[in-house]
């Protein structure tokens with residue numbers, strides 16, 4: 001099957017087009033660096049595979065996500081490139097196109113965002129552009145799907161054509177350097193030699209490593225140094241800059257001939273929003289206010305009533321119907337207990353929170369798709385600089401409020417390896433949606449009058465600790481490199497309802513899926529462990545295996561205020577996924593609904609120990625999926641262990657202090 | 668010729684010299700089309716020595732103050 005790679009600048013709509021072409025959903029958002037890894041899909045007519053890649057400005061990678069693209073082009077086999085070009089930013093987009101044309105694979109251009117370009121008074125003559133670049137050009141609007149059919153046709157026809165790599169003339173000095181490279185390189189034909197030479201002189205680190213494998217060090221070094229000296233002498237600039245300038249003048253020429261500009265002098269909507277949102281004085285307050293509203297909607301104004309309705313449904317009608325059904329089919333007591341006390345209590349106890357979690361994801365999707373995310377990076381940079389990170393690290397942290405796994409992945413766009421590592425290590429401190437059921441359970445039981453405030457304090461605690469630790473890590477174990485910050489701020493776009501819903505569902509479905517798999521399995525296992533003990537089945541729960549296992553931990557937890565086997569068992573299972581803590585509690589306390597559970601828990605916890613428990617759940621070890629992602633991203637067992645270890649220590653210390661100090665003050 | 672930090676918010680200027688900017692930031696600026704000779708507009712600055720937001724051809728970029736200090740511009 002044919003393989004087509006989507007390559008283009010960041011935030012030009014590659015993934016939007018990918019979704020249109022394949023009829024699937026991958027992560028779309030309005031900032032640079034949404035896609036951070038390769039994704040493969042199949043065209044709707046099943047005739048070709050399409051590969052979505054992260055956005056890049058050039059083939060010379062700076063950050064981890066950009067490396068993915070260079071690595072893909074150099075090491076994987078594919079038949080054709082579909083270059084997505086943002087019509088409203090033609091110049092910098094075509095700089096990449098030139099490099100791709102030099103690479104010599106069959107290429108077609110999808111000219112995206114023509115609607116945005118026209119709004120700015122930019123009209124592109126696509127036939128002219130196509131003749132000048134000698135490749136087909138199709139205007140599209142990936143957001144609505146306009147023109148996507150033509151792209152599909154073109155892709156399937158195009159594959160048979162053979163293209164010559166573009167041979168842009170770089171001037172005498174540079175051309176001589178390219179010839180020297182060609183002579184030294186010999187006849188290896190995997191990539192066009194000319195392309196390799198240019199990328200090599202441009203300082204592409206990936207290509208240099210590739211060249212260094214084939215050529216002796218002395219050879220490639222002298223090639224490079226000679227070119228550097230000669231170009232500097234002849235042009236008064238380093239080769240990389242000279243190559244850049246040459247490409248730019250080529251691109252300018254093309255634009256001159258194929259683009260018409262109508263002067264539309266007006267203040268754009270983006271300008272007007274930015275005048276407020278990134279205002280010197282109200283920018284930060286607006287961000288805090290936005291976070292507060294998001295939070296209140298999720299927990300208080302909208303989410304809580306919906307969850308209560310669902311809880312009432314599970315506890316009442318659903319349990320009754322299931323019990324009645326089991327009776328009519330004459331199920332044994334064991335089966336009845338397993339289903340009603342195990343599965344409905346365990347899985348239902350978590351599913352109750354679906355409305356709140358979807359509301360949270362909806363607002364995160366809104367932040368992502370509107371273009372505000374990059375502004376957050378800008379607004380928060382000063383604070384992040386103070387703790388040794390940069391504003392871009394705030395994006396993974398906010399995504400982490402939804403789920404820590406994509407948060408850790410999002411750190412790939414941070415250029416500086418040290419800052420990226422610290423961000424990955426700290427993202428698990430963000431209170432993800434899976435921890436929300438635990439809070440809801442406890443605040444309902446112990447802090448009925450100040451529910452939202454108490455939960456908010458946990459979120460803030462997570463962020464504060466992350467900032468403090470960032471400072472600590474940057475001062476101690478990770479102090480070599482200086483921090484840098486450059487962020488691209490895209491124009492605001494009004495998110496479309498359909499896209500928002502797709503994105504919310506895509507994030508939220510993981511939670512529902514987990515309820516059906518992990519939590520279902522976990523509930524059955526926990527129920528069985530609580531049903532069986534060393535002295536037989538259907539034992540008193542205090543004599544069950546679960547009590548034994550939890551009991552081992554209890555003494556260690558006593559100084560934190562919750563030294564019961566129940567807490568120990570719940571925390572142990574919570575490592576799988578933090579929601580399982582709630583499932584376990586539901587099963588252990590053996591009650592039909594959240595309300596009666598809360599009543600019962602009052603005898604095992606005090607408000608203080610309940611708060612201490614919530615803090616512990618917030619901080620202690622990232623969940624299994626997050627740990628796996630940290631390992632995948634750092635490829636280091638040491639840092640993965642560290643992420644677990646420091647979290648455990650931190651959780652223990654903070655909970656200890658809260659409980660002991662709180663006790664002193666008589667809470 | 669002045670440093671970019673001397674511009675007032677809303678003022679337009681032409682970039683004259685980028686050579687003192689750190690390599691990584693310079694690469695990113697070039698990627699986004701902010702080069703010597705490009706016309707920019709200072710959109711806003713963040714308080715307490717926070718970052719600067721500049722616009723070039725409809726594209727906005729945020730950079731730190733200490734980098735902006737190393738960019739020489741000519742007000743228009």
Ligand SMILES: Nc1nc2c(ncn2[C@@H]2O[C@H](COP(=O)(O)OP(=O)(O)OP(=O)(O)O)[C@@H](O)[C@H]2O)c(=O)[nH]1
Pocket residue numbers: 009010011012013014015016017027028029030031032033034035036053054055056112113114115116140141142143144369493
């Ligand atoms: N107005 C308009 N917006 C578009 C168009 N295509 C995409 N968008 C929007 O542009 C933004 C970026 O889209 P993505 O598909 O995530 O872009 P990407 O190229 O995959 O971005 P990265 O993965 O970050 O490189 C989203 O907010 C889209 O809704 C278009 O043709 N017109």
Ligand SMILES: [Mg+2]
Pocket residue numbers: 014015016027028034035053054055
């Ligand atoms: Mg993408």
